[in-house]
Amino acid sequence: MSPTRPSVLPAVLRLLSLLPLLLPTPPGVRGDCGPPPEVPNAQPILGGSTSFPEKTAITYKCNEGFVKIPGNPDSVVCLSNNQWSEFIEFCNRSCDVPTRLLFASLKKDYNMQNYFPVGSTVEYECRPGYIRNPFQSVKLTCLQNLTWSKAAEFCKKKSCPNPGELRNGDINITTGLFYGSPIFFSCHTGYRLVGESSSYCTLFDRTLKWSEPLPECVEIYCPEPIQIDNGYIQEEQEVYVYRQSITYGCNKGFNLVGKSSIYCTVTEDEGEWSDPPPQCIGKSSGYKPSPTAQKPTTVSVPATQRPSVPKATTSFHTTRVTERKETSPSGAVSLIYGFVAAAIIIGILILVKIFWDYGKSGSYNTYENNKAVNVMFHNLSETDDTSEVRHSDKL
Structure with a gap:
């Protein structure tokens, strides 16, 4: 029986487990x-x-x-x-930033917020110069279409105090006395405005006041009237105001030429007289009214009297007087001529009657009739200086 050989499988597994650590790691993986x-x-x-x-x-x-x-x-x-x-x-x-209102501003809690989803609300407070209307809501809501609901006028303008009355003038109030409203000032005719012509209701330290004080309407005076030579001003006064008049008069021996009364009027806040002062001219000067007159006038004087006239017009007036002497008889001479003509006509009629009676009787009626005829005839032919009628002894 062969000897037992050790197992190599565990060693192989350990090597395989260490292999990832020995190999380089690709980039972007670990x-x-x-x-x-x-x-x-x-x-x-x-x-x-x-x-x-x-x-x-x-x-x-x-x-x-x-x-x-x-x-x-x-x-x-x-x-x-x-x-x-x-x-x-x-x-x-989200809705955009909440609507900006003239009469109210967002409360501080919403000033830094920029996210307003559907259904969210914001709240306002009245600006200075406005007062809260308790019957109106001060809130706006973000709607489904991402727009804000319409704001009611939940703040109303405060009013400035009554400006008072402008003596000798008027205050024109166009839009009321509310915050931001203007008023305008004007003076009656004959008075000048001193100060501002308008004022606005504005805010001073959270209190409504008028931007300008009431002006003054100061009476306008005319300049001192001009004194005239050889004349005077009746009941002269120290000052003269609008529509006040003065009357001129002339010294004895002088005639007034021009308007005797003139009055004070006003043009562009300045006083002036309605007409120039008149003139006082000597009665025997032969003066004519101002050169602007339409029809020149002449002075009737006797042929033996030379009129006294200003040097600048002496030749003109002398010529006029000479022409009048040569071409026009005086009124007295014309009257005498008329009486003479009437007397001649009456005498002729009497003579015709006498000759008619003589033709019928063949002679004069009586010596007394002849005497009467002669007296009448001589009276009509003699001048006014004849005191009696002389008769021929032969009669």
Whole structure:
């Protein structure tokens, strides 16, 4: 019987178990997790990497229209067992940032939040200058179509205090006395505005006040009236205001040319007189009204009297007077001519009557009739200086 030979099988198995340790390990095999897992509504940020050894971390970015859920991790890690760590879905749809309101602002709890899933709500508070309306909700909700519900006007504007009254002026209130509203100031005619022409209801230290104080309406004065030569101002005063008038008068021996009364008026907040002052002209000066008059006037004077006129117009007035003397008889001369003509006509009629009676009787009636005829005839032909009628002795 042959001797017992030791068994080699256990030694072979031990060598086979050590073989992986003796051979080189191919790259990308030991401790490699392979491609990152797929995450709903997100994409991994690889940066060009193809190998992911142990402890490698991969971060994800949410797809367009999705927002990261606060508190949920957005990355995975390669573990020692060549497996990726577990994850929770961290991208979801959300409404945009809440609606910005003019009269209210988001409460501080929502200022840093950017994830608003369907059904979530936000709450507002009134801005300074506004007051809460207790009958309206201050909350908005993210709807199924990812839009916010319509905001009610749950905050109303506060009002500024009454601005008061503007003496000698008006306050024009266009949109009320609420926060942000303007008011406008104007003065009555004859007054000038001193100060701002408008004011706004605004906020000062959380209190509503008017941005500008009330202006003043100051009375407008006309300049001191001009004194005129050879004349005076009746009941002269120290100051003259809108619509107040003055009346001029002339000294004895002078005529007033122009408007005797003028009044104070206003143009572009400046006082001025309605007309220029008149002039006082001597009665015998032959003065004509201002050159702007439409029809020049002339002065009637006797032929023996030379009018006294200003030097600049002496030749003009002298010519006018000379023409009047040569071409137009005076009123007295014209009257005398009329009486003479009437007397001649009456005398002719009397003579015709006498000759008619003589023809019938053949002679004069009597000496007394002849005497009467002669007296009448001589009275009509003699001048006013004749005191008696002389008769011929032959009669």
